[in-house]
Amino acid sequence: MRDLVAAFQGEVPSGGTAQLLAWLDAFSDEHWNFRGRLGGAERDRVAVCLPASLGEAALTAAEGLGLTDSIEPPHDRYDHLLVLGGLARACLQRTEHAARLAATRHIGTVTALGSLRPLGPAERQVPGVEHCATEADALAAGVRAAGFGRDVPVLVAPPRDPGAPRANTADTYEHWAAVAEPRPDQRILIVTSPIYVPFQHCDAIRILALRYRCGIDTVGFDPARASTPQPDGAAGPDRYLQEIRSAVRAARALYAAVV
Numbered sequence: 001m002r003d004l005v006a007a008f009q010g011e012v013p014s015g016g017t018a019q020l021l022a023w024l025d026a027f028s029d030e031h032w033n034f035r036g037r038l039g040g041a042e043r044d045r046v047a048v049c050l051p052a053s054l055g056e057a058a059l060t061a062a063e064g065l066g067l068t069d070s071i072e073p074p075h076d077r078y079d080h081l082l083v084l085g086g087l088a089r090a091c092l093q094r095t096e097h098a099a100r101l102a103a104t105r106h107i108g109t110v111t112a113l114g115s116l117r118p119l120g121p122a123e124r125q126v127p128g129v130e131h132c133a134t135e136a137d138a139l140a141a142g143v144r145a146a147g148f149g150r151d152v153p154v155l156v157a158p159p160r161d162p163g164a165p166r167a168n169t170a171d172t173y174e175h176w177a178a179v180a181e182p183r184p185d186q187r188i189l190i191v192t193s194p195i196y197v198p199f200q201h202c203d204a205i206r207i208l209a210l211r212y213r214c215g216i217d218t219v220g221f222d223p224a225r226a227s228t229p230q231p232d233g234a235a236g237p238d239r240y241l242q243e244i245r246s247a248v249r250a251a252r253a254l255y256a257a258v259v
Helices: 002-007 017-031 052-064 088-102 135-146 169-180 194-212 237-258
Strands: 077-084 106-114 154-156 187-192 215-220
Touching: 002 052, 017 237, 052 237, 077 088, 077 135, 077 169, 088 106, 088 135, 088 187, 106 135, 106 169, 135 154, 154 169, 169 194, 187 194, 194 215, 194 237
Parallel strands: 077 106, 077 187, 106 154, 187 215
Antiparallel strands: none
């Protein structure tokens, strides 16, 4: 992180965890918040061309910070498997990977978590979701295509903030927990995309582990094994910088909750 900040002509100051996370939040807002500059546009509608040196620094940081890895879950048994929603391609990729994991492990309940976010025009052109209207519809299509061999419900969460256009990751965790009521002796496996693992894992610890004292593992699918290919730009330096910022903000919220 220090090397990445230096590439953008900054220097991480000394200080405690709260001070460092606050500084990184402000710095990343200035330099890496490309969605914010476009009024909070969805991730697939943002593309920023960076100088080669900054792009290389971003990719190196993404690898070091765990935004590029697809690792195997560390346990053979999980009480709950949660598949997170997202862009249409991700809904297909994540459900496919979740079904693969469920076939090789002892899994209790499986639930897909989504929202009623309308799919954009480009998303509706992805094979397999052409007739879907919302993210929840795309998740349901992914569940059907993945062949879980069991009923997998799609739980649609409302936004906790009435003014928000859709539910975010934390909203979907809270909605699921209110229904499932996880216990301290249970383990939860969360499936998402590699680039979002750090921030969505921090949110899961804050929303689920701290409140319900359950175990959490969060893994990303392997793009090389996905039947649905990644779109152009999905692994671009600008995307990684945006999600490094997301991880910083999630870590800051987690630290505040712990303190």
